Amino acid sequence: MGKRPAWYLWILAKLWKLSYIPPSVPILGKLVAGIRAQSIQRDMFNISHLPINAQVTSVSTPLPVVVLENIIRESDHRTIIHRCTCREARGCTSYDIHTGCLHIGAATEEEDTTVARHATVEEAIAHLHKAVDAGLIPFMGHAAGDNVIWNVSKDRPFLTVCFCCPCCCTLFFGYKYLPEESKGLFHRLRGITIEVDNDRCTGCGACVSRCFTQAITLRNAKAFHDEERCKGCGVCASVCPEGAVSVRIHDLETTTSELFGRVSQEVGGVPMRLKDESDAPAS
Secondary structure, rough: OOOOOHHHHHHHHHHHHHOOOOOOOOOOOHHHHHHHHHHHHOOOEEEEEEEOOOOOOOOOOOOHHHHHHHHHHHOOOEEEOOOOOHHHHHHOOOOOOOOOOOOOHHHHHHHOOOEEEOOOOOHHHHHHHHHHHHHOEEEEEEEEEHHHOOOOOOOOOOOEEEOOOOOOOOOHHHHHOOHHHOOOEEOOOOEEEEEOOOOOOOOOOHHHOOOOOOOOOEEEEEEOOOHHHHOOOOOHHHHOOOOEEEEOOOHHHHHHHHHHHHHHHHOOOOOOOOOOOOOOOOO
């Protein structure tokens, strides 16, 4: 398994363009909407975003690093996809298209070098830091289609970590068109809070236009945050020019215990534990 031709990523990006077609487009729109809904179903899809700007009580390290570094360290194998399919499909000019997804787990041994680089622990951690430092927002989890896209065994551990930009991510784009049941498979981290400081908010609307769940609206010229709609990605805080939006996690252990317990089972038991602040940094 795993073999892919040298032109595979190029073709994948061309096909990926179809995922940005809205349902309002005749014929193709309905077809794409149906495929999107079918690919995001229970037992097939389970992800959570890891906001890069979350203020975590008693921890100074960015949340994605806290969550992912030791998963990388304890993994059997890991790969870095050569290019981000979303950014390549959209012709992104804001973020590096070569900051591709990180795959973790034994199944990644099968991935072809035409699509991915087989990475050491240090290389994978450096890639994580590069993505977070660039302002990309990771999600981690499971999508059944990954096994088909990357041609790896579905019965071996395989964890996907995508590094999403607010301008190109196909999940950000397509979420609003999903049925409610599918939206429920985007899991907000337990214990995360989003707050808007009305004294600093100028009502510019930057957060409104970027929120993929439509959880932020303007009310009386101020940003209003809807807890029920929010998935906790932290894009709103990233794009706010006034620093008026804050993301907080007060109990890191509770947050990560739920996340690890939910995701680990679906990705074949990839070892998961928190990074300790005393752990030595990657060389």
